Amino acid sequence: MLPARTGADEAELYGALKAVDMAAWVRGLEDGPDTEVGRGALSLTPAQGQQVALARLILADPHILVLDEAASMLDPGAARHLERSPARMLEGRTVIAVAHRPQTACDSDLIAVVEHGRTTEAGAHRRLIAADGPCAELWRSWHGGDGERSRA
Secondary structure (H helix, E strand, O other): OOOOOOOOOHHHHHHHHHHOOOHHHHHOOOOHHHOOEOOOOEOOOHHHHHHHHHHHHHHHOOOEEEEEOOOOOOOHHHHHHHHHHHHHHOOOOEEEEEOOOHHHHOOOOOEEEEEOOEEEEEEOHHHHHHHOOHHHHHHHHHHOOOOOOOOO
């Protein structure tokens, strides 16, 4: 199911699974992490597929990541929790994340708002909220009120 990096020991494997809230689920499988998935084997939901992919990224330990809607198949609350869990393990890496949910972007060092293929504003969350431009408008449409008090 998970061999993203040869030589990963069980502690590393389950650490990555725990980071994406799948450790208990995998432990409950008859063959654990050796369970075959896919056609003719155990089917994963789209959300589980995203979680497995994120766990594999954690195990692969890349210096640069490009994530395109990494938690799009999850409900907003579960997505937020999932995004924060691996974020701790991904510190010190360059992560380029494409996100349509404002909550996904608010913890980023730099947010670039792209409209119709053009960057219309860029900066940290607080600065973009204070600028009252497209990012602030999107934030209010999702959360209501001012961007700081509504921030989860």
